[in-house]
Amino acid sequence: DQQVKQNSPSLSVQEGRISILNCDYTNSMFDYFLWYKKYPAEGPTFLISISSIKDKNEDGRFTVFLNKSAKHLSLHIVPSQPGDSAVYFCAASANRDDKIIFGKGTRLHILP
């Protein structure tokens, strides 16, 4: 039973345009959400997070939006750059000390 779902295995976006990665979750107890970026043969690196008390968090080119009623979050990257090509994992936890549940990831290709 996949509690965190990333339904798009891959996404291709032109350099300079906006990349939108989507994530859905099923557990209404989740109250903290994270995005990680992963390059091949490397461990994931933390990108950005959002608490359930907010609906938007922005950090430079990265913005995460949370829609609690729809149990949906998205990561926006604008403008997209070649170095953004990687696998992006959506993750969630139910409280501050609970384990993190990861989605399957979305591979983002930034096209020149």
Next chain:
Amino acid sequence: GAVVSQHPSRVICKSGTSVKIECRSLDFQATTMFWYRQFPKQSLMLMATSNEGSKATYEQGVEKDKFLINHASLTLSTLTVTSAHPEDSSFYICSARSGLAVTYEQYFGPGTRLTVT
């Protein structure tokens, strides 16, 4: 940011042998370390959580006698895959958290690719 290393980065072993993977926090004291495995095109699956000086807590479906975890110091945790079989071939990733941080403030190692022949 905090640095976590893993050794080896890649290992090939024969079926029936045991393999030890090390996870080290290089610039902070990791009171808690996590071990994940990832199959191709799948999510990272938490295998176990280990706290320094105590027994690891295994997730449901993970055999504790097969995946031995030792967290003997604040900077080192080891995962030993005992009597490895081809189905154990996977990408194993550790992460570490300092005592002052919450669970989601984990720093991940680069991973270890295990291939069992």
